[in-house]
Amino acid sequence: MTRNVPTDHAFVCESCDNRWYYTRERCPECRSTTADAYRLQQGEVVTATTVHATPPGVRSPNRIGMVRFEHDVTIVAQLGDDSAAGDTVQFGAVEVLRDGDRSVSGARLVGLE
Structure with missing residues (x-):
């Protein structure tokens, strides 16, 4: 099941319909190795x-x-600088989230205006 999936996608198990975010080899519920990826739209903080x-290498404040x-x-x-509980957010552009030897890129969640 390991694949190169965009950061704005989650997974759904074809066997038990369980859903999760991080890439895994097996479904955390039924251990099946068959899953589909789907795009996450808007979420609530x-x-x-x-x-x-x-x-x-990580921004401060973060x-x-x-x-x-x-x-x-x-x-x-990581959130946009002014997101708070109850706000609706979505994945923003891919940015460098950590600089240096362990550089990491990913999408920051940003508020909807």
């Missing part, structure tokens, strides 16, 4: 916080939050 003590999408798919991700 459940909780958010600002981290001031960040690892090297706004992160827990966001719930359709079918109860919930992720923790």
Whole structure:
């Protein structure tokens, strides 16, 4: 099941209809190896916080939050600077989320205006 899937996609198990976000070899519920990817649309920020003590290469302050999408798919991700609980967000453009030796790129969740 390992594949190169865009960061704005989640997975649904073809056997049991379980849904999850992070790429896995097997369904966490039934252990099936057959799943389809689908695009996450808009999500609601459940909780958010600002981290001031960040690892090297990570912006400071760093706004992160827990966001719930359709079918109860919930992720923790970097947020736009002003997103708060109750806000509706979607995946933004892919950016460098961490610089340096362990450079990581991904989409930041941004609020809808």
